Amino acid sequence: MTLIGWAQIALVLAAVVTAAIPLGRYIAAVAAGRVTFLAPLERAIFGLAGVEPARGQGWQGYTLAMLAANAAGFVVLYALLRFQGLLPFNPQGFGGLSPWLAFNTAVSFVTNTNWQAYSGEQAMSYLSQMAGLGVQNFLSAATGIALALAVSRAFAKGGVRDLGNFWADFVRVTLYVLLPLTILVGLAFVAMGMPQTLAAYAEATTLEGATQVIPLGPAALQIAIKHLGTNGGGFFGVNSAHPFEGPSALATALQIWSHQVIPFALALTFGAIVGDIRQGRALLLVMLGYVLVGTLAVYAAEAGGNPLHLALGVDPALGNMEGKEVRFGMALTALFTATTTGASCGAVNAMFDSFTPLGGLVPLFLIQLGEVLPGGTGSGLYGILVFALLAVFVAGLMVGRTPEYLGKKVQAREIKLAMLAVLVLPATILGFAAASLVLPVAVASIPAAGPHGLSEMLYAYTSAAGNNGSAFGGLTADTPWLNTTLGIAMLLGRFAYVVPVMAIAGSLAAKVKAAEGPGTFPTHGPLFAGLLAGVILILGGLQFMPALALGPLAEHFSMLAGKTF
């Protein structure tokens, strides 16, 4: 670890927070319908769809509209992927995907997971990338943000039924937040070296006379929304480690900024919507604290190098370079890793599978903590609000008072629903991973022997259920068993989680808002922030400890003992 390394980390995070402050207020204005510069376009879309944006929806109506939009998105994307061979913008002549792979990929992009069991430059036509995957990058992000806005509104007022209109939020977030940012970041990405063309792959003759294929495509714009929407699905197979997808350290820094800025801004949007910005700031600080600790852990582990290799006479100066690119440097690689897994993004600029055991444990654990640090676009905010309710409940138990959050009484119904949501992740991850570690059809996908093989399988279901999308890439993921079960894990992680959360929102919105009194537990101070951080660690993380001990921790001690597999 070096001083200039820490300066890079500090600079990028400072740029994130600085931009998140105005952006948070801006998103609140969009949510309130006060941003209208594309009003004609907005009206045309509402007219075509036959929806009345001013009509409020209760939690069931809002949730059903969200499910319908996502179901339609799935059907369109599945069809595009299956039939891409017959459709235009396919200069490489790629055929349609198999049903298993198309199912897995469509679910993956609709749920904002972007797990990829294919390699972009070897499988996807330009049409599938732009009109299929690219569109879902926008829409799944807009879905998450819309849900977060609905949940935020539940805390704003007392005794109301409606949480806003899903269609209005969905369209406005897309047009006024995601689209302008994507175009700006996309242009910067082109300038930094990412291709943006419809031409077929080029063929070069290298200086030594060999032929080298140069993959191309309309990449830059899609990579911009891939980060801004915390989607993470690479245009190219190796994601942001590809020289065309992460051409420079500056590009990787801008990518980190892009997949952090909206999740952090939404914490402040929450503060603006409930009329007390300090509430949002407390959430933001908890998120930021975890990002810093995660980055420190990855940076320390990877900069130290692999002791098995150092013993052979490898210079420790660069750290563990297997699966890493020279141009990024270890500091930005570590920050990218902690932010992409804390934020449910899943893009990678280095291969986690080749990280040291402890370096690889951090991304795994950050996902298992519930994807709330700062979490995906929208999903991070409603996720951390669930933990906030549990935190005030725990505080209430300690002092024997009915817990309240922002003046809303938190009662048995909300806590039961919150626990239901929080348990989706461990049940899905541990259940599927355990089954896949004994079923021969699944075990055949694991190439690595020893504890690392367990880590690979555990990571796959963690990533899918957490809607992250990154991988320990050694796993052979394109099989019917893994495509199907990972697809189910993604659906559970997204929808089985959000339905109880919306039910909580509906129930809280209807409650009267109690006035603040001398007995109110302040939820904007350091005491609450510390409590929240602890609840996330204990409720989110503890149940994974046995699995982590069998995987990364066992591997760490094997490595120190000089054992290979």
Added chain:
Amino acid sequence: MVAMLRPAFAMVGSMTLLLGLLVPLAFTGFAQLVLPGPANGSLVEAGGKLVGSRLLGQQFTGMRYFHPRPSVTTEADPDQPGGTRAAPYNGAASAASQAGPTSAALLQGVTARVAEAGPAPVPADAVTASASGLDPHISPANAARQVARVAAARGLPEARVRALLAAHTEGPEWGIFGDPRVNVLELNLAMDALP
């Protein structure tokens, strides 16, 4: 739910038209107009022929050239249907080793590369495969160890090669982001351009 299907499909359809076709096509046109170099892959020509991309590494094995990092990309094996064979720096199939830290195969590979690389300490980037299999850069320390070989193969004074290497060593961007590095293709092109 059924009543929601019409708005849902109309919404997804209009968004696909807007975000999946109109915006990307207009954006592509604009990028081609104002930034044609990077938008087309930062291609490099020499003597009127396309020799590669400034951003993509390519394989060099000759004594006259600086060598890139190990690459584990593969290609389809014509002798074995469904199988693959090693094809370093295959631009059509980016790939990493995905080998874990306690992988015996990885340790074996690194051991063999260290043995080839000469006296310790060996720069880590010289004996490990990159994340993309297409890393265009090597570390300055890795490049410095190759100066004597390249100079001898070309019959040039080492100082001359070292000066060219220094001129092609890039520092952090904006003075802060990233590590010092050497673009292997650009350096080798400059070597070939020496009179």
